[in-house]
Amino acid sequence: MKITETYLKGCFVIEPKIFDDNKVSFFESFNKKVFEKSIGFKIDFVQDNQSISQRGILRGLHLQRGAFAQTKLVRIIQGKVLDVVVDVRKNSETFGQSFSCIFIRGK
Numbered sequence: 001m002k003i004t005e006t007y008l009k010g011c012f013v014i015e016p017k018i019f020d021d022n023k024v025s026f027f028e029s030f031n032k033k034v035f036e037k038s039i040g041f042k043i044d045f046v047q048d049n050q051s052i053s054q055r056g057i058l059r060g061l062h063l064q065r066g067a068f069a070q071t072k073l074v075r076i077i078q079g080k081v082l083d084v085v086v087d088v089r090k091n092s093e094t095f096g097q098s099f100s101c102i103f104i105r106g107k
Contacts, residue, residue, distance in 0.1 A: 001031060003038040006099045008087050012039060013101065014073075029075060045073060055079075063088060076105045 002015040014035070016027040036042055047070065053059055061072050074083055084100040 001028060001034055003035060005039070006085070008085060008094045008097060008099045009092060011085050011087075011099055030073070043071060045071060048073070050075075050077075076103045078105055080104045 001017060004013045004015075005011070006013060014030070016029055018025060018027045030045075032043070032045075051059060061074070064070050074081070081103050082100060083103060084098060086098045087094045087096065089095060
């Protein structure tokens with residue numbers, strides 16, 4: 001698994017190692033121990049959702065605060081996704097900046 005921090009502190013791109021042959025495809029989508037070692041602090045993902053959308057659909061993940069705050073983990077199984085992250089943490093050195101990337105996963 002390759003983990004790269006973006007220029008937004010605390011925002012990472014996680015790229016799994018995919019093992020493919022003409023019979024099977026396998027990858028470890030997430031490993032808490034490896035991830036925490038790479039980023040240098042503890043995390044606690046508490047929910048995992050999956051969505052399937054048709055071409056041209058706009059989906060959004062939104063900010064939660066306080067008791068409803070959640071770390072977001074986005075996974076692309078198939079297709080192409082434009083992912084945009086905006087730093088709205090007022091005490092952050094990258095406040096107001098955004099990171100975007102197009103992720104493609106195909107058969």
